[in-house]
Amino acid sequence: MSDKDANKMWGGRFAAGPDAIMEAINASIGFDKRMAAQDIAGSRAHAAMLADTGIVERSDAEAIREGLLTILSEIEAGDFAFSTALEDIHMNVEARLKDLIGEPAGRLHTARSRNDQVATDFKLWVRDQLDAFEAGLLALITALIGQAEAGADWVMPGFTHLQTAQPVTWGHHMMAYVEMFGRDLGRVRDARARMNESPLGAAALAGTSFPIDRDVTAQALGFDRPAANSLDAVSDRDFALEFLSCASICAMHLSRFAEELVIWSSAQFRFVTLSDRFSTGSSIMPQKKNPDAAELIRAKVGRIFGAQTALMMVMKGLPLAYSKDMQEDKEQVFDAADNLMLALAAMDGMVRDMTANRDCLAAAAGSGFSTATDLADWLVRVLGLPFRDAHHITGSLVGMAEKAGCDLPDLTLAQMKSVHDGITGDVFDVLGVENSVNSRMSYGGTAPEQVRRQVQRWKEILG
Numbered sequence: 001m002s003d004k005d006a007n008k009m010w011g012g013r014f015a016a017g018p019d020a021i022m023e024a025i026n027a028s029i030g031f032d033k034r035m036a037a038q039d040i041a042g043s044r045a046h047a048a049m050l051a052d053t054g055i056v057e058r059s060d061a062e063a064i065r066e067g068l069l070t071i072l073s074e075i076e077a078g079d080f081a082f083s084t085a086l087e088d089i090h091m092n093v094e095a096r097l098k099d100l101i102g103e104p105a106g107r108l109h110t111a112r113s114r115n116d117q118v119a120t121d122f123k124l125w126v127r128d129q130l131d132a133f134e135a136g137l138l139a140l141i142t143a144l145i146g147q148a149e150a151g152a153d154w155v156m157p158g159f160t161h162l163q164t165a166q167p168v169t170w171g172h173h174m175m176a177y178v179e180m181f182g183r184d185l186g187r188v189r190d191a192r193a194r195m196n197e198s199p200l201g202a203a204a205l206a207g208t209s210f211p212i213d214r215d216v217t218a219q220a221l222g223f224d225r226p227a228a229n230s231l232d233a234v235s236d237r238d239f240a241l242e243f244l245s246c247a248s249i250c251a252m253h254l255s256r257f258a259e260e261l262v263i264w265s266s267a268q269f270r271f272v273t274l275s276d277r278f279s280t281g282s283s284i285m286p287q288k289k290n291p292d293a294a295e296l297i298r299a300k301v302g303r304i305f306g307a308q309t310a311l312m313m314v315m316k317g318l319p320l321a322y323s324k325d326m327q328e329d330k331e332q333v334f335d336a337a338d339n340l341m342l343a344l345a346a347m348d349g350m351v352r353d354m355t356a357n358r359d360c361l362a363a364a365a366g367s368g369f370s371t372a373t374d375l376a377d378w379l380v381r382v383l384g385l386p387f388r389d390a391h392h393i394t395g396s397l398v399g400m401a402e403k404a405g406c407d408l409p410d411l412t413l414a415q416m417k418s419v420h421d422g423i424t425g426d427v428f429d430v431l432g433v434e435n436s437v438n439s440r441m442s443y444g445g446t447a448p449e450q451v452r453r454q455v456q457r458w459k460e461i462l463g
Contacts, residue, residue, distance in 0.1 A: 026324075027084045029092055031331050036075045038124035039089050040068045042117060042200060045220035047108055055111060055210050060104035067101040068093070090117050111210035112203060115234040115322045119199035122330065124221065126243050129337045130192045133246070136344035137185045138462065141178055143351040148174035149455050153448035155433045156271065156361035157370055166373050167365045167433040170356055171451035177257055178458055184250040191246055195239035198223035202233035205321035235321040237311065240333050244308035247340045251304040254343050258294040261350065265291045270360045275353035278346065293350055297343045304340060307332035365433045369398050369408055374430040374439070383422045393420050 044065055051061035071093055074080040086092045091114075098105040151170030158168035198218035201208065207230040214226035227233035264271035278293035310332045314325055372394050379390035396419045401408050404415075409431040416423045429435055440446045444454070 023084060026087060028088045028327050028330070029082050029084055029086065031334060032089045032118075032121075033075075033082055033092070034334060035089055035121040035125050035330075036080075036093070037072065038121040038128075039093055039117070040072045041124065041221060042120045042217075043093065043108060044068050045217045046112055046200060048220065049213055049216045050107070050110060052216060053211055053213055055212070056104075056107045060107050063101045063104045064097065064108050067097045067105065070100055071096050088114075088118075089121070090114050111201070111208040111212050113205075113234070115204050116199045116202040116230075119202070119234050119236070120221070122237075123195060123199065123239055126239055126333065127192060127195065127222075129341075130188055130195075130243060130246075132337075132341060133243075133250075133344075134185065134188050134192075136341055136348070137181055137188065137250070140344060140348045140351065141181050141185070141458070141462065143348050144174050144178045144181070145455055145458055147351060147354075147356070148172075148178065148451060151356055151358070152451040152455070153437075154356065154358050154361055155365040155437055157364045157367065158446070164364075164367060164370050167370050167436045168446040169437050169448055169451055170358075170361060171448065171455070172446040175451060175454050175458075177253070178454075180253045180256075181250070182458070182461075184246065184253060187246045187249065191239070191242040193224075195242065196222075196224045197227040197233075198225070199227050199233035199236070201226060202230035205231055205234055231321045235318070235326075237315055237326065237329050240329055241308065241311055241315070244304070244311060244333065244336055247304050247336050248301075248308050251301045251340060251343065254347050255298045255301045257347065258297040261294040261354070262291050262298070265289075265294075269364070270357055271364070273355045273357060274350060275355075277353060278350045293346045297346055300339045300343045304336045307336035362433070366407060366409075369401065371408055371431045371433060371436050372398055374436045375408060375427065378427055378430045379420070379423075382424075382426065383420075 047056070047061045047064040047068075050056040051058045071080065074096075080092075080096070082092055083095070086095050094105065094108065097108065148171040151174070154170040155167050156170050156173065157164045158166050158173075198214065198221060200217045200221070201212050201214035218224070218226045227236070261272065261274065263269055265274050274289075274291055274294070276289075279289045279291060311329055314328050318325055375397065376387065376390040376394040379385045379393060380387050383390075385393070397408060397411065397416060400415060400419070401411055404411070409428060413423070413425055413427075416427065430439070437446050438448065441450060444450065
């Protein structure tokens with residue numbers, strides 16, 4: 001296409017064609033062609049409404065509909081020739097529609113601007129991503145519940161500061177991530193409900209004098225209602241920012257879990273074995289089995305965080321309504337969505353395939369004086385000591401065990417009595433890790449019975 005032909009799209013406003021630099025900086029077709037299906041869906045809904053309201057002839061609307069379906073088929077088949085000279089997906093589709101059906105194609109843009117068109121396309125695309133995001137979260141949560149149910153009573157060390165703190169159960173640890181990703185699920189659903197208003201019909205910024213029916217196009221595209229303010233409708237990108245916010249928080253959760261999987265799968269921990277499907281070998285060290293999928297998930301966070309920051313910077317200084325800056329709203333969202341969905345799928349696969357090494361978990365659960373808190377609680381509960389006194393006595397017993405090179409349950413009763421004469425042999429009942437976890441029956445606690453209750457609660461939530 002010549003510059004002269006391209007200029008026709010501008011209605012004769014410019015006498016000379018843009019130079020190569022302007023064309024390069026202005027064009028977005030290289031990335032916004034990803035919204036082709038959404039663009040065509042919006043145009044089909046708009047054309048049908050124009051016919052229903054008598055703004056265009058029904059025969060023209062039918063020709064437009066058939067032409068748009070042909071274009072969609074060409075794009076899906078990879079037979080569509082995208083042109084940089086035509087700038088974006090909207091003008092590429094419109095130009096091809098004119099090639100196919102002639103003069104009626106020019107009626108499609110009646111009562112519409114590229115401003116409300118692109119806002120509609122982008123909203124539809126982000127909405128599709130939120131639906132995929134929800135599906136990915138549901139799959140991962142289901143996989144975690146499966147792990148929790150299988151290991152509801154498997155003991156393992158619980159950590160604070162990455163130091164052994166108290167015994168917990170494998171199921172309890174898995175359910176902690178269910179709660180995290182459950183909050184992500186809630187955020188995704190909230191964001192989708194909030195963004196589901198149609199910008200179509202807002203036109204350039206002020207609405208239109210044509211007697212359009214925005215409720216009809218909103219319903220046709222699955223929106224709950226039309227956006228109530230035309231200025232806001234074309235300049236709003238909160239829906240993309242909310243998507244990136246949800247994605248960033250979820251990516252952080254994925255990264256935290258990935259970090260634990262990297263640690264747990266090491267030779268020093270051996271808490272889990274990751275499947276070969278999500279591991280790689282070393283080019284030089286034949287014994288290595290590297291948790292590369294987990295490490296890459298951990299690294300994806302930077303890209304997703306960066307996308308959110310980039311879009312915030314684009315939007316922060318823009319007056320109403322549309323500015324060309326907003327063309328920079330898509331690439332980072334596309335990249336973040338791609339990487340988030342890849343990370344979710346990889347984590348889902350790792351969780352489903354991984355094997356928790358029960359013996360290693362149990363051996364580690366009793367190390368590091370993990371039942372010291374149980375001992376202190378026993379001194380309070382049975383001997384009636386103030387907790388601060390019990391804490392001091394327990395600390396002395398831990399020091400004694402450290403010097404003896406043993407754990408708390410290995411101390412003799414005589415040794416314990418030397419610190420506090422009121423201690424009896426019953427204290428040994430609380431020093432085993434199994435007894436410890438079984439005693440944590442408070443709501444949300446680590447006791448296997450509580451874990452199973454939470455598993456059942458989440459199964460009911462998920463239906």
